[in-house]
Amino acid sequence: MSSRPLVVVTDFITEPLEYEHQILGEVADVVAIDANNESELVGAVEQASALMIYHAISLTSETINRLQDCKLIVRCGVGIDNVDGLAARQKGIDLANVPDYGTEEVADSAIGLTLSLTRGLHVLNNRLQREVGPWSYSQVVPKRRLRNQVFAIIGLGRIGIATALRAKALGFDVRFYDPYICQGMDKALGIQQIDSLPELAKSAYVLSLHCPLTPGTQSIVDTDLIRMMPPGGYIINTARGGLLQPEVVLQAIEDNHLAGAGIDVLPDEPPAPQNPLVNAWRDPNHPAYDRVIINPHAAFYCEEGLQDMRIKGSQNCLRVLQGMPPVNVVN
Ligand SMILES: NC(=O)c1ccc[n+]([C@@H]2O[C@H](COP(=O)([O-])OP(=O)(O)OC[C@H]3O[C@@H](n4cnc5c(N)ncnc54)[C@H](O)[C@@H]3O)[C@@H](O)[C@H]2O)c1
Numbered sequence: 226m227s228s229r230p231l232v233v234v235t236d237f238i239t240e241p242l243e244y245e246h247q248i249l250g251e252v253a254d255v256v257a258i259d260a261n262n263e264s265e266l267v268g269a270v271e272q273a274s275a276l277m278i279y280h281a282i283s284l285t286s287e288t289i290n291r292l293q294d295c296k297l298i299v300r301c302g303v304g305i306d307n308v309d310g311l312a313a314r315q316k317g318i319d320l321a322n323v324p325d326y327g328t329e330e331v332a333d334s335a336i337g338l339t340l341s342l343t344r345g346l347h348v349l350n351n352r353l354q355r356e357v358g359p360w361s362y363s364q365v366v367p368k369r370r371l372r373n374q375v376f377a378i379i380g381l382g383r384i385g386i387a388t389a390l391r392a393k394a395l396g397f398d399v400r401f402y403d404p405y406i407c408q409g410m411d412k413a414l415g416i417q418q419i420d421s422l423p424e425l426a427k428s429a430y431v432l433s434l435h436c437p438l439t440p441g442t443q444s445i446v447d448t449d450l451i452r453m454m455p456p457g458g459y460i461i462n463t464a465r466g467g468l469l470q471p472e473v474v475l476q477a478i479e480d481n482h483l484a485g486a487g488i489d490v491l492p493d494e495p496p497a498p499q500n501p502l503v504n505a506w507r508d509p510n511h512p513a514y515d516r517v518i519i520n521p522h523a524a525f526y527c528e529e530g531l532q533d534m535r536i537k538g539s540q541n542c543l544r545v546l547q548g549m550p551p552v553n554v555v556n
């Protein structure tokens with residue numbers, strides 16, 4: 226058996242681990258575990274000195290408590306909601322994320338979903354392609370001019386700021402709610418800070434979610450909040466599925482209160498067969514078919530970003546294996 230430290234890479238990154246081997250190969254053995262769920266990876270990670278985990282698998286206290294020599298868990302990505310950071314801290318294990326690998330792509334996706342829904346691009350294309358619609362601009366939902374409409378952001382962190390700048394360039398009146406932001410961000414960005422979520426919702430034409438999923442933000446957008454939005458607006462969720470339940474979106478579409486929703490993330494990924502929103506969206510006779518866009522948690526993805534994420538994650542493991550403190554510790 227090797228006496229070299231072991232770094233285990235879990236989730237969807239599999240061999241060849243070109244960046245991981247290049248950065249860590251001299252000091253550690255690096256292996257990828259192609260597990261589908263937490264129970265499949267427990268045995269393989271017990272001896273690891275460092276773990277690199279992506280977003281598809283959860284790491285609960287049960288697995289964390291079985292780690293025998295782990296110094297660092299790197300969540301290769303931003304959101305840390307799939308790892309029990311407290312359990313890791315109680316065991317003296319640092320949890321770090323990679324905060325800055327795909328900010329622009331997520332913002333591009335949020336704006337892309339907004340434009341496709343508010344301009345009806347996907348609907349016009351699909352109708353023509355399926356030969357079920359006329360050669361006409363008429364739409365299932367009447368279109369409004371975007372300039373001066375309110376683009377409302379929940380969570381003005383890295384992605385929130387990048388989205389705000391894009392929305393501002395399109396002529397939106399950009400407003401945000403973030404109780405933890407430092408003073409002066411509104412003036413620096415030329416956007417408006419709103420002190421409460423209901424106040425933000427009351428003016429929102431587009432409500433775009435960019436806060437983390439925590440016990441405090443679970444279902445932060447619920448039926449009551451959506452009802453506060455003026456009728457005919459849009460919701461964009463590229464943050465986490467747990468912030469907005471699928472039933473709530475479906476109801477608001479069926480009630481015609483929301484004109485549309487752009488969803489990159491769901492509480493269950495991939496969605497269970499009984500997910501009501503997904504089933505309605507797949508039904509050509511349901512209004513959600515044209516008015517909802519669902520993507521498979523892909524907002525972050527581009528080749529350069531994925532490479533950045535893996536390189537930065539590996540470099541952080543290397544720091545720790547060489548006796549240096551890790552960066553971007555979040556627990
Ligand atoms: N779909 C994707 O591919 C993808 C990719 C990256 C990140 N994400 C998600 O996007 C989230 C945001 O990423 P980021 O890089 O901007 O993170 P960030 O930490 O830079 O920003 C998060 C912001 O949310 C704010 N916030 C926290 N609680 C809040 C609350 N209750 N109400 C309003 N604001 C609140 C924080 O103060 C912070 O400013 C991540 O947590 C992650 O879940 C998704």
Ligand SMILES: O=C(O)[C@H](O)CO
Pocket residue numbers: 279280301302303304305525
């Ligand atoms: O949080 C993130 O970085 C994305 O959701 C991908 O894991």
